[in-house]
Amino acid sequence: MPKDKQSSAIERAREYGIDISLLESSLRMTVEQRLRRLQDWVKFAEEVKKARNQLYPDLSENDSIRRVAEGSPQ
Amino acid sequence: MTQFEELLKALLNEGVEFVVIGGLAANIHGVTVPTYDIHICYNRSPENLQRLARALHPLNPTLRGAPKDLPFRADEATLKAGLNFTFETRLGDIDILGEVGGVGFYKEAEEASSEVSMFGLKVRVMSINALIKSKKFAGRKKDEEMILQLEAMKEMQEKKK
Numbered sequence: 001m002p003k004d005k006q007s008s009a010i011e012r013a014r015e016y017g018i019d020i021s022l023l024e025s026s027l028r029m030t031v032e033q034r035l036r037r038l039q040d041w042v043k044f045a046e047e048v049k050k051a052r053n054q055l056y057p058d059l060s061e062n063d064s065i066r067r068v069a070e071g072s073p074q
Numbered sequence: 075m076t077q078f079e080e081l082l083k084a085l086l087n088e089g090v091e092f093v094v095i096g097g098l099a100a101n102i103h104g105v106t107v108p109t110y111d112i113h114i115c116y117n118r119s120p121e122n123l124q125r126l127a128r129a130l131h132p133l134n135p136t137l138r139g140a141p142k143d144l145p146f147r148a149d150e151a152t153l154k155a156g157l158n159f160t161f162e163t164r165l166g167d168i169d170i171l172g173e174v175g176g177v178g179f180y181k182e183a184e185e186a187s188s189e190v191s192m193f194g195l196k197v198r199v200m201s202i203n204a205l206i207k208s209k210k211f212a213g214r215k216k217d218e219e220m221i222l223q224l225e226a227m228k229e230m231q232e233k234k235k
Binding site for chain 2: 032039
């Protein structure tokens with residue numbers, strides 16, 4: 001049987017580089033806490049974007065931070 | 075900046091029938107991949123299209139990526155004529171889908187969802203299994219990590235039982 005079939009989903013995630021302890025701590029959170037964490041992240045990313053725009057005004061219309069976060073090529 | 079709670083409230087206050095899907099649903103399940111917008115699958119019944127249009131109207135929706143001066147009204151007729159829309163609103167970005175690839179239309183999405191209470195709201199959220207299906211169906215490289223996280227999350231939850 002190929003290794004992928006044998007290994008658990010947790011193992012596959014770990015091998016990919018995902019920090020399982022973050023998932024465990026996420027599981028301990030309430031749904032509201034998870035949504036607040038996401039909202040905080042979006043707020044933080046917005047601040048980073050503003051800072052980036054000061055450094056690179058020509059890029060201000062290109063939401064490159066978003067594309068990087070989504071894993072798409074810039 | 076997308077205000078998740080406010081956008082959900084705007085839809086629920088008008089009684090819109092929808093299921094939260096995509097990255098936000100995955101985050102609600104515990105995934106740690108950030109998302110910047112809300113994706114929903116909505117019921118395309120005439121009554122629900124009216125509710126959706128009423129909910130969207132005060133949010134000043136425009137089509138994301140379209141020229142800013144392009145005339146657009148997210149009314150019932152427009153929603154009926156299309157299926158999937160990507161909007162920018164004053165509360166942030168929202169994608170509304172009539173059909174979720176790999177899952178189906180609202181009926182199937184609703185069947186593959188459960189009700190979650192948050193911030194005093196009752197929201198239907200797509201199940202981990204259906205999210206994995208839809209992400210695999212989309213076949214996008216960028217979803218690789220999310221799929222692995224969802225699968226790991228599912229296994230962790232099963233082990234807890």
